[in-house]
Amino acid sequence: MASRPDCLFCKLVAEGEHVRADDGFVAVADINPKAPVHLLVLPERHVDTFRDVAEFPPEEAKRMLDFVAETAREVGLEDYQVVVNVGRGAGQTVFHLHWHILGGGRPFE
Ligand code: 5GP
Numbered sequence: 001m002a003s004r005p006d007c008l009f010c011k012l013v014a015e016g017e018h019v020r021a022d023d024g025f026v027a028v029a030d031i032n033p034k035a036p037v038h039l040l041v042l043p044e045r046h047v048d049t050f051r052d053v054a055e056f057p058p059e060e061a062k063r064m065l066d067f068v069a070e071t072a073r074e075v076g077l078e079d080y081q082v083v084v085n086v087g088r089g090a091g092q093t094v095f096h097l098h099w100h101i102l103g104g105g106r107p108f109e
Pocket residue numbers: 008012028029030031032033040084085091092093094095
């Protein structure tokens with residue numbers, strides 16, 4: 001799917017400040033961090049939710065996972081959480097697929 005004009009995270013992809021961008025993915029700092037380091041990794045193309053990952057070509061799914069891991073490594077995290085909220089009932093509020101990277105201390109209580 002291409003960029004959607006009504007999607008907050010499509011706008012972030014196009015105009016936001018990126019911690020990292022490569023290979024069809026971007027990482028941004030979460031606007032309301034829930035940990036000392038809280039990044040979001042997004043595919044540049046619009047994908048609603050993690051449910052759609054089944055439709056990804058295997059090579060793209062692998063690149064996305066590599067991008068998440070490489071982003072954490074580049075910002076100096078060794079121990080961290082990777083969280084994906086899938087669907088409103090699980091806390092997903094923005095319907096453009098994103099992976100939370102949370103780390104940098106003991107933020108998880
Ligand atoms: P969700 O609840 O959908 O899993 O996560 C959405 C995340 O996006 C939340 O952690 C929220 O703080 C973050 N967020 C919402 N609006 C913006 C924004 O405009 N910019 C950035 N960088 N993060 C945002």
